[in-house]
Amino acid sequence: MGQKVNPIGLRVGINRTWESRWFAKGEEYAELLHEDLAIRKFLKDKLKNASVSKIVIERPHKKCRVTIHTARPGVVIGKKGADIEKLRRELVAMTTGEVFLNLVEVRKPETDANLVAESIAQQLERRVAFRRAMKRSLQTTMRMGALGCRIMCSGRLGGAEIARTEQYHEGSIPLHTLRADIDYGFAEAMTAMGIIGVKVWIYKGEILEHDPMASERRLQETGEQRARSGRAAA
The missing domain is CATH 3.30.1140.32 (Ribosomal protein S3, C-terminal domain)
Structure with a gap:
């Protein structure tokens, strides 16, 4: 079984955690799930040259916290932070609440x-x-x-x-x-x-x-x- 299944999915809850960290009920769950997929696709396409490893999405009360793990944070931030602010505004248009953007550098x-x-x-x-x-x-x-x-x-x-x-x-x-x-x-x-x-x-x-x-x-x-x-x- 280990040869066939996704190794990360097999270990979720053991020594791995989810990349979408929020809880919702009923129809709201489906809406937020599709919103997460749209955010990830948008960021992957937009930051194609920024060496993005993974995107973690957390949703505190009526907010959206997006953490981008990247090997090239300078490319995401841009000159004087102009690019990351533009990115945040575009994400606000895609979601229903306030958006916070965090960057984590991939060291290796x-x-x-x-x-x-x-x-x-x-x-x-x-x-x-x-x-x-x-x-x-x-x-x-x-x-x-x-x-x-x-x-x-x-x-x-x-x-x-x-x-x-x-x-x-x-x-x-x-x-x-x-x-x-x-x-x-x-x-x-x-x-x-x-x-x-x-x-x-x-x-x-x-x-x-x-x-x-x-x-x-x-x-x-x-x-x-x-x-x-x-x-x-x-």
């Missing part, structure tokens, strides 16, 4: 599955050989401290007439182990020959505590350690 984009998948997809769109793109990303991810990585590309690889799937992996990826901290990402490359799907699994170690927020706390601690070591080196 090389070990973020979504960003690795998007990077490979962008390389494929620039006509980089798919094997070279996959192997280079795999080596970079392992060099940055991942315990295991698997990359899979599916479609008309290399312009072939018949679609096929190719994958490379290194290290261990224990998909059945629920305490394993496995990140999963997916992206699509729009090439002249058709769409090529890219899937990435990254194993970062084990989380022994039974806490849905454990994975996020671990990322935050890693970022703080890197910031401290950077200040010490300076």
Whole structure:
């Protein structure tokens, strides 16, 4: 089962938490769900070059708090904060309440599955050989401290007439182990020959505590350690 299911969905409530954090009843639930989908699609399209990893949406009373996890916060903020303010106004027009925008910097984009998948997809769109793109990303991810990585590309690889799937992996990826901290990402490359799907699994170690927020706390601690070591080196 672990080989087939989305690794993040399998671990929600164990060492992962939801990306939409709110509660609603009846018809309001459906409205807010579609609103969340529209917000995510809008931000993904608008911030295509900002290396957005994930978007967390929280809804306190009649408010909407959107947290964007990005490897390039400067691109989102813009000159003197002009871009982020424009973005906030556009989100206000899409929702029914007040909108708050937060940015969280992804300190290690090389070990973020979504960003690795998007990077490979962008390389494929620039006509980089798919094997070279996959192997280079795999080596970079392992060099940055991942315990295991698997990359899979599916479609008309290399312009072939018949679609096929190719994958490379290194290290261990224990998909059945629920305490394993496995990140999963997916992206699509729009090439002249058709769409090529890219899937990435990254194993970062084990989380022994039974806490849905454990994975996020671990990322935050890693970022703080890197910031401290950077200040010490300076």
